[in-house]
Amino acid sequence: MHMHSSKFLSWLFVGSLGLSSIASAVSLSFVRQTSNSAVDVAADLSLEVISGGPNTVQFIFSKGALYDGFITQIYFEDGDSLFSVIDFDTVLSSPGVAYASPATPANPPGVNPFATSFSLDPNNPQPTWGISAGENGTFIGTFAGPLSFADVENAITNGTLRFALHAQGLPGGESDSFLAIAGGGPDDPPLPEPSTSLFGGLALLFLCLRRKR
Numbered sequence: 001m002h003m004h005s006s007k008f009l010s011w012l013f014v015g016s017l018g019l020s021s022i023a024s025a026v027s028l029s030f031v032r033q034t035s036n037s038a039v040d041v042a043a044d045l046s047l048e049v050i051s052g053g054p055n056t057v058q059f060i061f062s063k064g065a066l067y068d069g070f071i072t073q074i075y076f077e078d079g080d081s082l083f084s085v086i087d088f089d090t091v092l093s094s095p096g097v098a099y100a101s102p103a104t105p106a107n108p109p110g111v112n113p114f115a116t117s118f119s120l121d122p123n124n125p126q127p128t129w130g131i132s133a134g135e136n137g138t139f140i141g142t143f144a145g146p147l148s149f150a151d152v153e154n155a156i157t158n159g160t161l162r163f164a165l166h167a168q169g170l171p172g173g174e175s176d177s178f179l180a181i182a183g184g185g186p187d188d189p190p191l192p193e194p195s196t197s198l199f200g201g202l203a204l205l206f207l208c209l210r211r212k213r
Contacts, residue, residue, distance in 0.1 A: 024051040024149050026156055028163065030178035034110035037174035041067040047163055047180050049156065051149040052140060057083075058092065061165065062136040069170040071122075071131035073103040074139070078117035079160035082151060084144040086118040092138035097131055098123040099139070108164035108177045127169060156182050 030045040044064040052058040063071050076086055088099040103119035120139065122130040131137045155161035163180035170176060 025049065026153060026182060028156075028180040028182050030165070031181050033108070033164075033177045033179050036176050037170040037172050039067060039171040041069055041167065041170055041176070042178055044069070045071070045165070045167070045178055049152065055143045057141045057143075057149065057152055058089075059086070059139040059141060059163070060092075060136050061131055061139070063131045063133055063167075065133040067171060069167050070127060070133075071137070071165050072126050072168050072175075073105070073108065073122075073166040074099070074120050074137070075103065075108045075111075075114065075116050075164040075166075076118040076141075077115050077160075077162040077164070078155075079115070079162075080151075080155050081117075081144055082147055082155060082161065083118070083141040086120075086139050086141045088120060089138045089140050094131070094135035094137070096129065097135055097137045098129040099137060108166055108179075109175075110177045111164045111179055114162065114164055114179075130168070 026049040028047040028049065030042045030047070032040045032042050044066045046062045046064070048058075048060040048062070050058045050060070059076075061071060061074060063069070076083075087101070090098070099120040099122050101118065101120045103121040106119065107116050108114055152161065164177060165180075166175060166177050168175040
């Protein structure tokens with residue numbers, strides 16, 4: 001009995017570590033807000049928000065290769081003032097990507113309402129230094145106070161931390177604006193609280209162990 005209990009505690013500990021790491025990342029897709037191009041390239045755009053350490057968060061914007069075009073301006077709405085600054089990271093980004101703050105225009109075209117807190121523009125020429133097919137741009141947010149990744153998750157879920165981007169060179173030579181949606185799409189359920197995900201996973205682990213016995 002003692003051996004089974006020890007095994008269970010070991011599995012529980014390992015499982016909780018795995019679930020904690022899973023809870024430190026949020027995947028977002030994009031929904032088109034303007035309709036200038038005949039083709040909606042939202043499926044080619046993605047954003048990963050991951051923990052960057054005790055005081056930082058990484059925002060990784062990526063462009064797939066399904067359609068023509070490149071990401072230019074990137075916008076952050078930080079309604080809870082979680083971050084003191086959001087900067088471009090030259091080390092973690094693709095070699096052909098480079099950004100600087102602020103963006104022009106100051107707000108994402110056609111995305112209303114959207115109160116921009118931070119914005120970034122690719123270096124000139126923008127088609128060269130923007131985020132093109134197969135590339136990513138990583139941006140580092142530094143917390144303004146004693147916060148954690150759970151605060152970031154809650155802000156995304158509550159809609160007080162939002163992300164928008166402008167893409168150019170789209171099919172037909174057009175440009176469009178896009179707004180990030182948590183969970184993979186507008187019809188998906190909201191993100192669960194980190195504690196809910198953790199304890200739900202531990203409960204499944206416990207049931208599996210009981211069945212094996």
